[in-house]
Amino acid sequence: MAQPEAHAQAYLDPGTPEEQSRRTFMVNAVLTLGGVITLAIAVPVLTSLVPAADAVGNAWSPLTPDEWAALQKATSKPIKVTFTLHQVDGYLPPEDDAEFVWAVKANEADFKAKRPDLFEGSTKIPYPLVYLGFTIFSPICPHLGCRFSWVDAQNKFICPCHGSEFTNIGTHIAGPAPRGLDPLPLRAVNGKAELTWIEYKQNTPDHIVLRIG
Numbered sequence: 001m002a003q004p005e006a007h008a009q010a011y012l013d014p015g016t017p018e019e020q021s022r023r024t025f026m027v028n029a030v031l032t033l034g035g036v037i038t039l040a041i042a043v044p045v046l047t048s049l050v051p052a053a054d055a056v057g058n059a060w061s062p063l064t065p066d067e068w069a070a071l072q073k074a075t076s077k078p079i080k081v082t083f084t085l086h087q088v089d090g091y092l093p094p095e096d097d098a099e100f101v102w103a104v105k106a107n108e109a110d111f112k113a114k115r116p117d118l119f120e121g122s123t124k125i126p127y128p129l130v131y132l133g134f135t136i137f138s139p140i141c142p143h144l145g146c147r148f149s150w151v152d153a154q155n156k157f158i159c160p161c162h163g164s165e166f167t168n169i170g171t172h173i174a175g176p177a178p179r180g181l182d183p184l185p186l187r188a189v190n191g192k193a194e195l196t197w198i199e200y201k202q203n204t205p206d207h208i209v210l211r212i213g
């Protein structure tokens with residue numbers, strides 16, 4: 001019957017100074033090792049959450065001389081311009097993908113009169129909509145994201161998915177799309193034309209910019 005008390009005593013016994021110091025050393029060693037492991041896991045995870053310094057807004061894609069020559073052939077009839085899109089999203093390595101946009105010759109005053117949706121209301125597009133005499137349209141349908149095409153025979157853009165239709169300057173004329181076509185930025189730097197990409201929110205009446213570059 002005296003045994004339980006002896007065990008209890010053993011637990012309460014703080015031990016010799018050497019035993020105490022060994023125990024303290026072991027506890028500290030375990031805590032230090034835990035801290036090192038936590039840091040080893042946390043640092044790469046936290047680093048991956050910080051966008052690269054040259055992220056959003058800096059991913060301009062230069063057009064080759066041939067691509068620029070193709071773009072300059074646009075008249076009031078839109079022309080498809082293929083190019084290599086340089087994309088940087090800050091979380092993944094930069095990517096170069098084959099892409100295309102639609103270019104149309106435009107006069108700023110005329111464009112403003114025909115596309116008031118791009119200049120009024122809550123729309124705030126942070127770049128010139130007519131540059132070097134051209135307007136560029138994203139190839140993504142503002143309804144649900146399909147790719148529309150210019151149909152010469154009907155003189156309009158037509159989306160194959162749900163039949164939305166747009167004029168040559170992107171005014172919405174038929175189908176379920178809630179707005180006209182979305183513009184993309186064009187600029188000239190050191191004698192080279194450059195394009196960048198904008199992701200717009202789909203299926204909303206306003207042109208809401210989600211991501212640039």
Ligand code: FES
Binds near residue numbers: 142159
């Ligand atoms: S995605 Fe173009 S009409 Fe629906």
